[in-house]
Amino acid sequence: MKKIRTYNNIAAVGLAKFPTDRYLVDASSETPDALLLRSHKLHNEELPSSVLAIARAGAGVNNIPVSQYTPKGIVVFNTPGANANAVKELVLASLLLGSRGITDSMSYVASLADEKDAIELHKKVEAGKKKYGGSELTGKTLGVVGLGAIGAKIANLAIDLGMKVIGYDPALSVEAAWQLSSQVNRAENLNSLLARSDYVTLHVPAIKPTIGMMNEEAFSAAKDGMVLINLARGELVEEEAVINALDSGKLAAHLSDFPSEGLIAHGKSTLFPHLGASTVEAEENCAVMAAKQLIDFLDNGNIINSVNFPAVSMERTTGYRLTFANDNIPKVLGTVLNLLADLNINVLDMVNKSRDDIAYTIVDIEQEPTAALLEKLSSVEHVFHVRSV
Numbered sequence: 001m002k003k004i005r006t007y008n009n010i011a012a013v014g015l016a017k018f019p020t021d022r023y024l025v026d027a028s029s030e031t032p033d034a035l036l037l038r039s040h041k042l043h044n045e046e047l048p049s050s051v052l053a054i055a056r057a058g059a060g061v062n063n064i065p066v067s068q069y070t071p072k073g074i075v076v077f078n079t080p081g082a083n084a085n086a087v088k089e090l091v092l093a094s095l096l097l098g099s100r101g102i103t104d105s106m107s108y109v110a111s112l113a114d115e116k117d118a119i120e121l122h123k124k125v126e127a128g129k130k131k132y133g134g135s136e137l138t139g140k141t142l143g144v145v146g147l148g149a150i151g152a153k154i155a156n157l158a159i160d161l162g163m164k165v166i167g168y169d170p171a172l173s174v175e176a177a178w179q180l181s182s183q184v185n186r187a188e189n190l191n192s193l194l195a196r197s198d199y200v201t202l203h204v205p206a207i208k209p210t211i212g213m214m215n216e217e218a219f220s221a222a223k224d225g226m227v228l229i230n231l232a233r234g235e236l237v238e239e240e241a242v243i244n245a246l247d248s249g250k251l252a253a254h255l256s257d258f259p260s261e262g263l264i265a266h267g268k269s270t271l272f273p274h275l276g277a278s279t280v281e282a283e284e285n286c287a288v289m290a291a292k293q294l295i296d297f298l299d300n301g302n303i304i305n306s307v308n309f310p311a312v313s314m315e316r317t318t319g320y321r322l323t324f325a326n327d328n329i330p331k332v333l334g335t336v337l338n339l340l341a342d343l344n345i346n347v348l349d350m351v352n353k354s355r356d357d358i359a360y361t362i363v364d365i366e367q368e369p370t371a372a373l374l375e376k377l378s379s380v381e382h383v384f385h386v387r388s389v
Contacts, residue, residue, distance in 0.1 A: 002298050003050075005032035007040035010057060011280075014287020018295065034294050038286075039063055052387070053077065053297050055290035058277060059150075060233065061307050062206060070308045070358065073325045073385025077293045077306050081149030082285040083277035087231055088153040090276055091201050094255040095142075095158075098199065098227040100134035103270055108132070138162035143197030145190065145213075146204035146232070147172050152179040154201060159183050168193045169204075191221035199227045206233035214238065219245040225252045231276045234258030242269070301362050301389040310355035317364040319348045321389040322374075327382040328359040335380050340365065343373065 004018060004025045014036075018025050025036075031050040035042075038056070041063045054064060055077040066076050097103060108128050115121045142158040144151045147169040155165045159181045167180070168187040187193035190213065194200060200222075204210045214228065214237040228251055230237055239262050245251040246268045256263065259271040277283070289305070296302045301323035302313040309325070326332045333352055340347060346366040353360055369388045377386045 002034075003029040003032045004294065005029045005035050007035065007037035008057075010036055010038065010290075011284040011287035013284045014057065014289075014291045017288060017291035022299075023295075033298055036287075036290055036294065037063075047074070053294055055079075055294045057283070057286035057290040058083065060205065062233075066308050071384060075297060075303055075306050075309045077290060077297075077304075079286045079289040079293075080305060082289045083279075083282035084149045084153050086279040086282035087150045087203075087276045088157060090231055090257075090272070091154050091229060092157060094201075094229045094231070094270075095137055095199060095227075097270055098229065098253040098255050099137055099140075101132035102134075105129065105132040137199075140164070140198040141166060141196055143168070143187070143193040143200040144184075145169070145193065145200065145202045147176055147180060147184075148203060149176070149179075151201075151203035152176055154203070155184045156181045166193050166196055190218065194218060194222040194226070197223060197226060199229065201229040202232045202236050204232060204236065206235040211235045212238050214241065216241045216244065219250050222250060224250060226250070227253045227255070230254075230256040230258065231272075234260065239263060299389070301387065303360065308355075309358055309360050310353035312351055312353045312360050312362055314349060314351045314362045314364070317348045319364040319366050320368050322363045322365060322369055322377070323361065323387045323389055324363075324377060324383050325358060325360050325385040326380075327384070328354045328357050329382055332359065332380065332382045333361060336361070336363075336377060336383070339376060339380065343376075345373070 002023050004023060006025060006027050015025055031048055033050060034053040034055065035051060036055050036057065038058055043065050051074055053075045054069070056064060057079055059078055059080050061076060061078055064076055069076060109125065112121060112124055115124060139162060141164040144155045144165060144167045147155065147167045151169065155167055158165045165184045166187050167184045168190055219241055239260050242251065242254055243262055243266060246254060246266055254263065254269045257272045257274050257276050259273065263269040264271060293304050296304065300316060301321055303309050303311055304313060324336065337347065348364040348366055350361065350363045374386050374388060377383060
């Protein structure tokens, strides 16, 4: 029986994916094979030695010390794209909020609550609306920074709204490029995108090259009166730089899913309490994807949507399956295969992939692996994790 320890409130439809005859899912297992979580922070938390994998029901993995787990052979999964539609819809709402003065006009109407005379109320409503005239999105230019699962959906949506779209993503994958409308123009760098965009929306992870990317230098390159939308990560923008840009008029508005003390107090900043993926559908999609990935890994050794290991997948044969992880250096795979050959163990099928400093191999062999074989494989230099699946 494989054990899954859960944290947070994982959608029931996702938990139901684990076959009850082979999986025990609870929040208190002391020797879990895998962890399934949302926002629970694992930093400074000691994991049981039994843990083989961690699945984050969401895209970001800032709450998981990935670099500490990789040398232990612990595969960390996320669920890219599962919440893409939810974020896309909130970006659409943000575009409208940032262009039509909606929140300020609502506050104005709320201030008229004590007016009991219908005629006077009508006069004040008509007089007040002049202050909240906005502009239409059609014909305006949207800059999309990051063209992954979410960014691509937003770019295509903006095209359908009649907007011009500029995209910037130095790490754009072929798969993501196929999802983009041919009408999306490509910017060579961030400053080029900022200089031409009326609206900019951020959809990149918070990693070393992107943290603080929206700073004084970036805003100095931006088009005057730009609207900035950040539903990705709070660390992408420097608070003081945003406040200065709002005060100077460089930014007409700022809309973000990450409230901070300075921005809450600013009248041109509209802030949400981290609503980007907070829909029933998104939470269910993330839970289902995370559960399926864990099951496929624990049952078959396949890796899909890992943030620290290569994507590796192979259909089962009639034999027995081994997996091993090693430092990505020459001759390790050859050494393992030679060891199997020396023991007269026939290899039926195999797939080997690498990612940065890590290599991962799935091998189907003709005979059942013994404890002695697993020990021999583990003793191969630079191999740091072996498993019989």
